[in-house]
């Protein structure tokens with residue numbers, strides 16, 4: 001699904017968190033929102049998910065006015081930094097959750113849910129973990145399960161907020177490769193938030209650099225590296241290389 005954001009602003013009290021965001025994401029694209037902490041990345045993601053409301057601006061998804069849709073009708077897959085898995089549920093039940101809580105009329109039959117979850121776990125290479133509980137998983141395994149739960153609802157848009165932020169470097173690298181493979185196989189429109197340049201450049205088709213509520217530059221890794229559009233981007237790239 002293509003996403004168009006135009007003239008979006010948001011303030012919390014005196015703080016202008018988004019100061020006029022214009023962004024187009026193509027159907028099937030994987031875009032990284034890259035920027036320092038506090039630049040407004042998470043707020044933008046939450047507005048797309050329907051967890052926050054903008055003060056002004058337009059948001060359309062596949063041509064549909066997205067702000068008119070209730071959050072639950074948007075069919076967003078959301079993966080948070082701190083894996084919000086249900087501790088009392090097995091991996092299988094965590095992944096099935098988004099399907100089992102649907103209104104009855106819209107809920108697949110239990111056998112169908114089980115089949116879909118099995119298929120998804122095999123695809124994500126987590127089938128061996130099916131009957132474990134979150135406390136019995138490593139951090140990297142938990143994030144694979146969290147992605148499984150997000151994908152189970154066949155999301156129209158997949159949003160990831162620093163999903164690997166709490167993990168160590170080697171595991172992050174593995175998960176990046178794995179996520180890139182999953183993205184290529186599903187082709188879902190994906191927005192990924194990170195403050196880590198390496199992560200953004202390795203994973204994304206296109207990187208959107210944010211600073212203090214504005215988009216400073218949008219482009220491919222080489223463009224941003226070699227031709228930073230603003231002093232902010234040059235400083236940010238230099239500071240974190």
Ligand code: ADP
Pocket residue numbers: 012015017035036037038039040041042043044
């Ligand atoms: P990022 O994801 O780039 O770190 P955020 O979108 O989380 O940035 O936050 C941007 C700014 O908005 C920060 O200054 C943060 O403190 C502020 N902020 C975020 N959410 C709220 C909120 N619910 N109430 C007040 N201020 C908030």
